[in-house]
Amino acid sequence: MTPAEPIPASSATAAISVVCLCAGWCTTCQAYGTTFAQLARDWPQVRFAWIDIEEHSDALGDAALDIENFPTVMVLRGARPLFFGTILPHAGTLARLVQSAVEGGATQAVDADGQALAAPVAALLAQGVGGVGTGAAA
Known part of the structure; x- marks a missing residue:
């Protein structure tokens, strides 16, 4: 489920992207939407973008099957993944990841699945999927 309220648009050329890879049926994702929107x-x-992995499974490819x-989150600088993984659905957890990315830090080594998923996620963002800058799903 997408965050309920519109999120103020930021620059379309923002270097850092935070993507919640969710599923429409997931109650944890639904509850996390408000937290994600506030951040x-x-x-x-x-x-910030919200991408339903089932709705966009063709574009995301096999890596999304894993x-x-x-919530599973990907943090990108351009198309380069800085973080990919499941996190606790708390604002503080994601805020620390965002802070690290903004400060120029790599937040963790990204595994092969995350590396494989980075390009299709970046391509979806470039197409405006996931409500880039608005938080609403497309």
């Missing part, structure tokens, strides 16, 4: 308002210089736990 997007707190970080207007960062792109996502079994939610």
